[in-house]
Amino acid sequence: YKSPAYETLGFNLTKERLVHKGYPEEILEFEYDPSFPVRGLWFDTLYGNLLKVDAYGNILVCVHGFEFLKHSQVYELYPNKFLTLDESRVYVLNTLFNLPETYLIACLIDYFTNSPQYTRTNYGVRCGDLAMSFKSIFQDVRNAVDYVHIHGDLKSKTIENLDLYLKKDDRLPMFLSRIKDSGAKIFILTNSEYNFTDKIMTYLFDFPYGAKPGEPHRNWKTYFDWIVVDAKKPLFFGEGTTLRQVDTKTGALKMGHHVGPLHEELVYSG
Known part of the structure; x- marks a missing residue:
């Protein structure tokens, strides 16, 4: 910001x-x-x-x-x-x-x-x-x-x-891509709900290219290994929370709770 x-x-x-x-x-x-x-x-x-x-x-x-x-x-x-x-x-x-x-x-x-x-x-x-x-x-x-x-x-x-409240940096896609290329894992954990998060992140990654000039534009979710919204921090770290998958088309939560490992490019609500 x-x-x-x-x-x-x-x-x-x-x-x-x-x-x-x-x-x-x-x-x-x-x-x-x-x-x-x-x-x-x-x-x-x-x-x-x-x-x-x-x-x-x-x-x-x-x-x-x-x-x-x-x-x-x-x-x-x-x-x-x-x-x-x-x-x-x-x-x-x-x-x-x-x-x-x-x-x-x-x-x-x-x-x-x-x-x-x-x-x-x-x-x-x-x-x-x-x-x-x-x-x-x-x-x-x-x-x-x-x-x-x-x-x-x-x-x-x-x-x-x-434009008034967010600072945009065209180096961000390359920065995150290099971190992933080095073998590290990247996750985003936010207390905000999905629809707000999606608008913010879409704006921050709104460039005509991907990780490098000349590469095609990529959706912001492709830069992260795991994405968790509604995280309820610090409760997320202290007691843990129930994870549910988010329907990224509607922003609604899908039925049931998630079990097992998290999957790339999916969004979870914690």
């Missing part, structure tokens, strides 16, 4: 979803700043802080909204400037798809913390009888992000503007 255009799209759609769920319309004025979020930050849902930590959990940087906390402030919240990676408290924003989410969390924490309508508490904010914990704000953002990716307009708007 092209950055920051794609992150901006996700950011704006998530804002709209939050307003639809009751958040103040003022948040629609937030504008995505690609210079702020980085991959791998932790969000402490208890105190509402974004944390940059080292491999051992030592806190290197602590940000509340857009306020960078001083060392003395960090020590008050985190003795020894250390935090254990507890999944019930900490969420790791470790993918490129988390970048707009990271920035939106910072925007919301900053907005509610500094708004004269809200009073800050240790673990959130209050406005009269309304109490919002930092954890509930985070969960609202998470739910909105999931909705935008699964049920919202993110995919349809991406398909409508492929």
Whole structure:
């Protein structure tokens, strides 16, 4: 995907979803700043802080909204400037798809913390009888992000503007072909459904030639040994999922579940 255009799209759609769920319309004025979020930050849902930590959990940087906390402030919240990676408290924003989410969390924490309508508490904010914990704000953002990716307009708007959101490289067919020629196996594993995946991949391989100039054009599926959509990562890797074959003409799943080895140029739903 092209950055920051794609992150901006996700950011704006998530804002709209939050307003639809009751958040103040003022948040629609937030504008995505690609210079702020980085991959791998932790969000402490208890105190509402974004944390940059080292491999051992030592806190290197602590940000509340857009306020960078001083060392003395960090020590008050985190003795020894250390935090254990507890999944019930900490969420790791470790993918490129988390970048707009990271920035939106910072925007919301900053907005509610500094708004004269809200009073800050240790673990959130209050406005009269309304109490919002930092954890509930985070969960609202998470739910909105999931909705935008699964049920919202993110995919349809991406398909409508492929040139705007996707980076196309005419070296891709040759690159994948050389990997296969070396004896390696290539697979694609995506959480997206088949129809969306097919449109994206068809666009990325839309060249008048195949692996080399002069060779005939090939369908994108021929470049992969195995193709799995609807993968439900990370569940796919942790517990495993039931595989079903996809009818590539209709996008529908075929009856029964797949057993035995996977076959080339077929598409499976996991």
